[in-house]
Amino acid sequence: MKTINPIAAEHLPALLRRMPKAELHMHIEGSLEPEMMFALAQRNGLDLPYPDVASVRRAYVFGNLQEFLDIYHAGTLVLRTEQDFYDMAWAYLQRAAADNVVHAEIFFDSQTHTAHGVSTDVVINGLHRACVDAQAVLGIRAALILCFLRHLSEREAFEALEQALPLRDKLLGIGLASSERGHPPEKFASVFAKARSLGFRLVAHAGEEGPPAYIWSALDVLKVERIDHGVRAMEDAALVARLREQRIPLTVCPFSNVKLRVFPALDKHNIGQILNFGLLATINSDDPAYFGGYINDNFTQTFAALGLTSAHAYQLAQNSFSASFAETSTKRLYQNRLDEVFETFQ
Numbered sequence: 001m002k003t004i005n006p007i008a009a010e011h012l013p014a015l016l017r018r019m020p021k022a023e024l025h026m027h028i029e030g031s032l033e034p035e036m037m038f039a040l041a042q043r044n045g046l047d048l049p050y051p052d053v054a055s056v057r058r059a060y061v062f063g064n065l066q067e068f069l070d071i072y073h074a075g076t077l078v079l080r081t082e083q084d085f086y087d088m089a090w091a092y093l094q095r096a097a098a099d100n101v102v103h104a105e106i107f108f109d110s111q112t113h114t115a116h117g118v119s120t121d122v123v124i125n126g127l128h129r130a131c132v133d134a135q136a137v138l139g140i141r142a143a144l145i146l147c148f149l150r151h152l153s154e155r156e157a158f159e160a161l162e163q164a165l166p167l168r169d170k171l172l173g174i175g176l177a178s179s180e181r182g183h184p185p186e187k188f189a190s191v192f193a194k195a196r197s198l199g200f201r202l203v204a205h206a207g208e209e210g211p212p213a214y215i216w217s218a219l220d221v222l223k224v225e226r227i228d229h230g231v232r233a234m235e236d237a238a239l240v241a242r243l244r245e246q247r248i249p250l251t252v253c254p255f256s257n258v259k260l261r262v263f264p265a266l267d268k269h270n271i272g273q274i275l276n277f278g279l280l281a282t283i284n285s286d287d288p289a290y291f292g293g294y295i296n297d298n299f300t301q302t303f304a305a306l307g308l309t310s311a312h313a314y315q316l317a318q319n320s321f322s323a324s325f326a327e328t329s330t331k332r333l334y335q336n337r338l339d340e341v342f343e344t345f346q
């Protein structure tokens with residue numbers, strides 16, 4: 001393993017901001033800032049149940065995942081046209097590029113929008129066009145992962161998959177999101193098997209609020225390649241050993257975990273332990289407009305709260321590239337950029 005020079009705590013935020021990184025766990029609907037929510041509502045002739053931006057932000061206090069999902073869902077009602085999806089994704093990609101994100105794998109929930117009468121192709125075409133433009137204009141590579149909503153049935157997930165298939169070339173993978181408790185991964189065994197046979201890369205949220213058993217079944221039944229969140233894996237020693245031995249990535253989202261009360265505060269988060277156990281963990285923003293910050297905010301505040309070091313920073317950035325679905329040659333390119341920043345940083 002590469003030796004990383006220790007860097008004084010006061011210089012760590014600059015290093016964390018400057019280092020290239022991949023973001024692998026971010027729901028594009030969760031990047032919809034209240035300002036854009038109002039702009040889109042106006043453009044589409046819709047009313048919001050809030051008088052202004054400040055009152056929207058004041059509503060962002062959550063007791064658990066479900067309370068968040070209810071508010072998040074209300075925000076998605078302003079998304080109607082392909083241009084709306086483009087504008088939302090473009091805003092995120094600009095923000096991510098400013099944080100030195102060089103590679104983003106972006107989640108979206110097509111079922112949320114089809115339930116509002118917006119067709120899957122409107123959603124995917126808008127998001128995909130922003131990804132193409134981002135590579136050309138911002139130099140950031142971005143790809144899309146369609147997440148099934150686990151509170152709905154497997155039959156509905158099959159319908160969502162079918163509706164997306166004509167746009168197969170614009171998608172990288174399939175994920176599983178929404179209300180975790182009571183909706184174990186195995187509920188979606190057949191539709192994930194189908195997606196796998198079609199060549200989609202597979203991920204699933206597990207072990208956010210749900211028990212370690214959900215991580216086991218995401219791996220063994222759904223055969224996912226990454227676990228989104230997975231912080232509750234630390235309750236199960238055999239699972240920790242497996243994640244380490246098989247180098248299964250966990251896409252951890254510290255601000256999200258605190259806002260949704262998985263941990264009482266950032267200084268009680270277990271990301272330091274996860275890394276020190278040698279697991280392939282990454283730091284991500286999940287729903288940055290709702291949880292108080294983008295990826296670099298997650299990095300800098302988590303490092304400050306837990307006293308993490310430059311060696312952790314290097315490990316996290318390297319993990320983000322290893323855990324990504326980029327081509328091997330692209331990963332090598334990212335790794336070289338990372339090494340260059342660490343070698344020249346002072």
Ligand code: ADE
Pocket residue numbers: 027030065072177178179205208256286287
């Ligand atoms: N959808 C958006 N954010 C989510 C989260 N943190 N967990 C599950 N589903 C989500």
Ligand code: ZN
Pocket residue numbers: 025026027177205228286
């Ligand atoms: Zn998530």
